[in-house]
Amino acid sequence: MRRVIGLVLLLLSISLSTQALSWAYAFVVLDGRVYEVMDVAVLESDLGEVVGEVKTLADDMDGSYYGDASNTYPLGTKYRAVDGESIEDVIAVEDESGWKRAEYRHDAPFSMRDHLDKVAYAALGIGVALFIFTRVRKRQ
Incomplete structure (x- = not known):
């Protein structure tokens, strides 16, 4: 019986701790700038x-976001x-x-997610350059 009561209390505490974040205002992000x-x-x-669009959604559980995001508006x-x-001051x-x-x-x-694409392209470029360099060197 104690196990059942303990399990019920555990499940209630987990379900009660889950809640959505309430945002102070609707916002969009463009090139690292937050607009209300x-x-x-x-x-x-x-x-x-047209200067941009919503590409990611803000997380309503922890408030995190990256890239051209919004907490209210859908993708696109x-x-x-x-x-x-x-x-820099106003957009529609x-x-x-x-x-x-x-x-x-x-x-x-x-x-860091805002910069991962740049890092990935740089790593790809370095990889291709090393591949070409080793091929050319083997031929000599």
């Missing part, structure tokens, strides 16, 4: 070129420049109701 999405519409006539959501505004984010203004708040925290 405001409840302000941007007119189609004020939109510039487009970002566009706003005419007369610097991309695609929304089901149109386009919303997003204002720069802070730089995103450093994540």
Whole structure:
């Protein structure tokens, strides 16, 4: 009987500790810059070129994110420049109701995942160079 009670208490403690993170505001990340999405519409006539899109989603359990991410918007959501505004300060984010203004708040925290593609390409380049070097050297 003690084992059953212990097992029930263990399962309850595990299930009660799981909860979703509540975000302070909706955000998107573009090139390492976090923008707060405001409840302000941007007119189609004020939109510039597409400058990016949501490529990863923020983790609602631990708050981590990397790359061009969002805590609210789905993958593929487009970002566009706003005419007369610097991309470093303001972008427009695609929304089901149109386009919303997003204002720069802070730089995103450093994540090695943001740089893994560069490291992988560098390692591939070094590997190819070494392969070619050893082949050329064997021929001599």
